[in-house]
Amino acid sequence: MKRIVILGSTGSIGQQTLDIVRAFPDEFEVVGLAAGHNVELLAEQVKEFNPKHVCCIKPPAKAFSGPGFTPEFTPMEDMVCLDNVDQVMVALMGSVGLVPTLNALKCGKSVALSNKEPIVMAGGLIKEYASRYGGEVLPVDSEPSAIWQCLRGEDNEILRLLITASGGPFRTTPIEEMEGVTPERALQHPTWKMGKKITIDSATLMNKAFEVIETHWLFNVPWDRIEVVVHPQSTIHSMVEFADGSVKAQMGPPDMRLPIQYALFYPKRLPNAMIPRLDTKKSHSLTFEPLEPARYPCFGLAVSAAKKGGTYPAVLSAADEVAVQAFLDCKIGFTEIPRVIDRVLSEHESLPGDTAEDFLEADRWASGRTAELIGG
């Protein structure tokens, strides 16, 4: 039985993680659940899964309770280090995932990392913690999971990681119309159902840049060997090209429960009827096209920031978070997102980036500065 903690249990990935737990009741013990503001859903989850530990941003007046007991309120940072925890699913949003991730690694835990921001902000530090303290970081996101699956059993040189991108809702929109797109249109993702922030990041391809950064750190592949290929059907989740030119791809209908389950059970693969299967009884077409840099300015600036290193990626991530929220709140236009982020990055003076505090400080500075620029 695997004893798990789920940080962000009321979000999309948190709920789907609990779907997997529900499908394999004998395989998991849920030791802890942590959520943000959705106290009502967290209370239901506590009733169903009886965690010994619970955490939320604002503790409600009345304590949560399971059928036979009352869980302890335990901060996330402590919950991930409990002795009786084998694996931590980090499915939070934003920089709040960084400290729990580092803590879990410091305690030698296996971390299933869905939350991209910690590894975008501080990829080097996370990898250093994992190797120093004997923990591990497993990808949960569909594309890095595909690469992880393709690399299974291969210790051969990697020529290229080929990360697929649906291209989002504006893949074929005339570029001159992009300035006027509304949040409603930007939230219509063609293939994946996700939270609002990541859906906008998919429309700008910022999310794809985050995956480039994530795979760079997770699989130790140089920047110039990571390529993005636009693949509108999102059936091939990513590919790896090896030294001999052979390309392996991982594919399936777009559904996050497969990569979530893969991270929870790795190296085992278990049948689960709720995961949809590739339909070979009907004809279908998979298309591939090169990325158009002019259509997706966020992509290029994000990868440049990541290559610069230091605390630039933390600034990138924080500025993006604030800018996307401002777009969703109709305070800025869609094409202003990259402009604001670029401005904040250009004003930043990098800190060394050898402690979590450096990244959090850069994060705070960038959030404040982005808000200021948008407000002013």
Next chain:
Amino acid sequence: MKRIVILGSTGSIGQQTLDIVRAFPDEFEVVGLAAGHNVELLAEQVKEFNPKHVCCIKPPAKAFSGPGFTPEFTPMEDMVCLDNVDQVMVALMGSVGLVPTLNALKCGKSVALSNKEPIVMAGGLIKEYASRYGGEVLPVDSEPSAIWQCLRGEDNEILRLLITASGGPFRTTPIEEMEGVTPERALQHPTWKMGKKITIDSATLMNKAFEVIETHWLFNVPWDRIEVVVHPQSTIHSMVEFADGSVKAQMGPPDMRLPIQYALFYPKRLPNAMIPRLDTKKSHSLTFEPLEPARYPCFGLAVSAAKKGGTYPAVLSAADEVAVQAFLDCKIGFTEIPRVIDRVLSEHESLPGDTAEDFLEADRWASGRTAELIGG
């Protein structure tokens, strides 16, 4: 340094195997070369690669010679068992590959098997020899190699092997026109350049049935978990679906040197500039459609014969060889190929199939009977 013997060195796969040897001169010693009637090319190969042993169907009057020595004439059956041989590439055509394959396995050698007929005829016996005497059978053909690559590092349950088929030159030809197709048209394979026999087998999909049979034996997968998917671009060479619904695919431009090199260097993958790489700089489309059984009657009758077991698959293979040659010689029409094979299969009384001799006897009987039916 790997010491290899190449049986069928003047054929398409034999020559491409020597391309790989030529590209990595420090990695191989060519101990023996065997060919059929192309004595001239064999003589050139002997000059270039200096094998100690040589074999051809009709020994020429003048012995072959390398720059400093004269190779010994050694029958294939003995050549594969020499102490100083590590791996045998069996790239022969037809049932002639069976005895050398079994001999090599009996001597505990690694056999890279390009020649499909031995494993189609006697898959059970080949697997038994490999496990009893400690040899191994490695696939060379593109589709089984793709499956082998996808299975690397996976010891999880296989839900389906998805073997891709280009569909050949008659994928969209009106079925009523199939009766009149000429050998010239049938030899126009849309994606692969191969020998004549295998090109016709690709037009009838007999070749795809042979791959189903080969993968059944090589990877120990039940018949009902092997499916053929028509994929005209031949970019995805095959796929595996695992217990959790995850599908892995192996892909690349159609070029046999990749799977040949993979079998020669496994588990290493080495860079080789002669192997073309997947071009991601231009747009492309990969399409998939279900197999139309009515268009490809050879496919269904071949898989049925394989499922019946005994010496039926040997009869299938021999009848196909004679029928295809008769079609190439304009003695029978394209649509008569399956009819003749079906008739021969229906007349056959299976032998137990526990010795090579059973299969060879069935092979001889079926060749004679097919020729008789065509002649009469």
